[in-house]
Amino acid sequence: MELTIKEKILKLLSNYPEGILQSNIYRALNVSKSRVSEVLKDLEYSGLVVRVRVGNQYVVKSRVHVGSVLRGRVVRLGIVWSSEYPFITPFIKLLKDRLGFEVSVTVYTNAITATSALVRNEVDLALTPLITQLYAYSLTKSLRILGGGVYGGSAVMVSQSSTNDEVLCSEFSTMDLCRLLAINEGLIDTSTTKYFSNPLTDLLPNIKYRKFKYVVVWHPLTEYLRMHNYKYVVSCSDLGIKYCCTLASTTAIDSDLRSKISEIYQIALEEYSRDPSKWVEWYSALVGISPDLIVKSVNEYKLQPYIDLGLIREALSKARLGIPDINSLLNAFEFK
Structure with missing residues (x-):
């Protein structure tokens, strides 16, 4: 032919x-x-x-490189450091059992670095913030979003003893979207924002001395802030954010394989939901977060396995994001 x-x-x-x-x-x-x-x-x-x-x-x-999943039997998965993803444990197991893929996991310190790795084909799949993926799609068209994940676990927090009125959060992330929504709702009385890149080296020292009045973070960082007398202002889910990180794939993987991976991902989320505690230990060792905190995160995060474009459109509209047009961003979703 x-x-x-x-x-x-x-x-x-x-x-x-x-x-x-x-x-x-x-x-x-x-x-x-x-x-x-x-x-x-x-x-x-x-x-x-x-x-x-x-x-x-x-x-x-x-964009179809020799190192991509199309040419080997190793899938490279990128994630952001968090207690959010113990469900990748059954996902990794099922990718091996059903498709014969070994999985190599790289843990990144922030959303931009992890999503950029997907765009550059340094990883094949990534669990990174939905908002970051949408803008990466708009700029490059080099990724597709395959499935949901979990939401919750993140919040705007405040220290009443801080003399600095600035907001501290991660850039171009769910936290950044949460910050914007909180400002729009009048829950944060300042729009002056500073960003951190690495939560362990950039965020924690600032929290210890309460250098920022407002901080927008995810679990387990919320636990650390509580220890330093930061209080909840509002959870990000209460502001309408019903997706945190979603699963995206490089378009260097062909659409048939992306479809199979998406199906396996949904099965993995379902298997995880039946007994989350079963998958804690391996994930704890991977990200260097104690098993006790990972167990706590099971109650902090709620599963949202399927994509609901209505919920996503509502959150983006509420944030008053008009560039680019929201409908064009929604073309990033592979299976609607």
Whole structure:
């Protein structure tokens, strides 16, 4: 069977990992400029290629790298440091049992770093904040969101003894969205914000000396803040955030495999829900958070396995996010 133009372009690009001039593609394939341009736009929108403008020409690169899951039997999963994800334990087990994949897990300190790793194909799957994934999708079209996860566990907290009126939170994350919603609701009386990158090195020293009046954090950091006399203002879920981190995949994984992974993920969440305590020990060792805190997190976080676009649209609208258009962001979801 003869290859389609799309397949021919992808095959050609696989021979040029550093990229090839767009003008060389139509010459190599003996296809018109307009047809190549049309197909490349479609491939770029699907996240399979990236075009970089150099002078008055485009260099085209494939996003399907040799190190991706398509070429091996190892799936690279990225997560953000948190007590949120003990359900990845049955997920990892099922990926091996049903698809024969070993899973390598990398723990990142923040949402931006973890989601950037997915965009750059340094990981194949990522559990990172939904809001971060949506903006990464808008900028790159190189990921698709496969399933939900859990919500809750995060809150706006206040220290009445702090003389500094600033807000401290993580950037471009669920916490950042929660901060914005709290300001819009009049629950935080300042809009001056400082961001931390690493919760262990950047956040904890500031909390010890109560340098910030408001802090927006997730579990188990909420436990640490309680120890230092920070009080709850509002939980992020009460502000309408019904998704924290969701499962996203690089588009370097083909759609059929993404569908299988999504199905396995839903089964894993269901298995986890039957006995969460069964999966605590391994996850505790992975992230370096005590088993006692992981057990507490089971009560802090609530499962939200399926994607509800209505809930997501409501939260984004409430935050008054208008750029880009919300409906265009919702195209990031693979299975609606």
